[in-house]
Each structure stands twice: as structure tokens, then as C-alpha cells.
Amino acid sequence: MTCKHDWHFVDGLTKRLRCMKCAAMEFVNKNELEQYAIPAGGYSLSDTRPNNIIFYDTSKGPQREVLRISAEGVTANPDIPVDEAAQAVIRALDGYIKQMIDKATKGRTLD
Numbered sequence: 001m002t003c004k005h006d007w008h009f010v011d012g013l014t015k016r017l018r019c020m021k022c023a024a025m026e027f028v029n030k031n032e033l034e035q036y037a038i039p040a041g042g043y044s045l046s047d048t049r050p051n052n053i054i055f056y057d058t059s060k061g062p063q064r065e066v067l068r069i070s071a072e073g074v075t076a077n078p079d080i081p082v083d084e085a086a087q088a089v090i091r092a093l094d095g096y097i098k099q100m101i102d103k104a105t106k107g108r109t110l111d
Contacts, residue, residue, distance in 0.1 A: 057088035 003022040010016040010025070017026045052070035056063045057080070066088045068075045076085055 055089045055092050057084065059088065059091075 003019060003024065005019040005024065006021050007017040007026070008020055010018050018024070019026075052068055054065055054069075055067040057066045058064075064077065064080070066077055066080055066085045076082075080088075
């Protein structure tokens with residue numbers, strides 16, 4: 001079976017590569033070195049996590065968005081009165097905090 005090499009520079013030597021799978025060694029000449037070099041700006045990975053927090057209210061029937069916190073700021077649904085929106089956010093936060101406490105203290109007794 002042929003190894004699909006996973007080349008890495010050998011510590012302290014920038015002209016030798018070692019495969020992390022089969023330990024094969026290879027010398028790199030100056031012209032090839034550029035293809036293995038990390039770009040000047042470095043590599044960046046896109047963030048796959050959601051980029052906003054959305055609070056929903058389901059107390060009066062179907063789910064409806066109440067508040068959104070994102071990189072652009074905080075947006076409130078203008079169709080929902082402020083006191084109802086605040087209650088929905090507090091209910092959601094209360095539930096999340098209780099879940100975190102339960103998870104953190106699972107199996108422990110508070111003395």
C-alpha cells in the first residue's frame with residue numbers, strides 16, 4: 001500500500017521533511033521550499049459558529065423572534081411590546097442558567 005504522505009518539517013531543519021505516517025524523509029531544494037512555506041499572512045479558518053444570539057418567545061402560540069444580538073448590534077422586534085420582550089429574554093436566560101448550574105453540579109451535593 002502506498003502512503004499518502006503527511007509532510008512536516010524536521011525540527012530545526014528547514015530543508016528536510018518527514019512523513020508523520022510512514023516516517024519517510026525527503027530533502028527539499030530551494031525552488032521547492034516555497035510550495036511548503038506558510039503564506040506571510042498565515043492561514044485563517046472561517047468561524048463556523050453561529051454569529052448571533054436569538055431569543056424567541058413561545059408563550060403566546062407560535063415561535064416568534066424577540067431579540068437578536070449580533071456583531072452589528074442588538075435588534076428588537078418592533079411588533080412585541082418591550083415588557084413582553086424583556087420577560088421572554090429573562091425566561092430564556094433563567095432556563096439557560098439553570099441548565100448550566102445543573103450540568104456543573106451534577107452528582108455533587110451542596111453543603
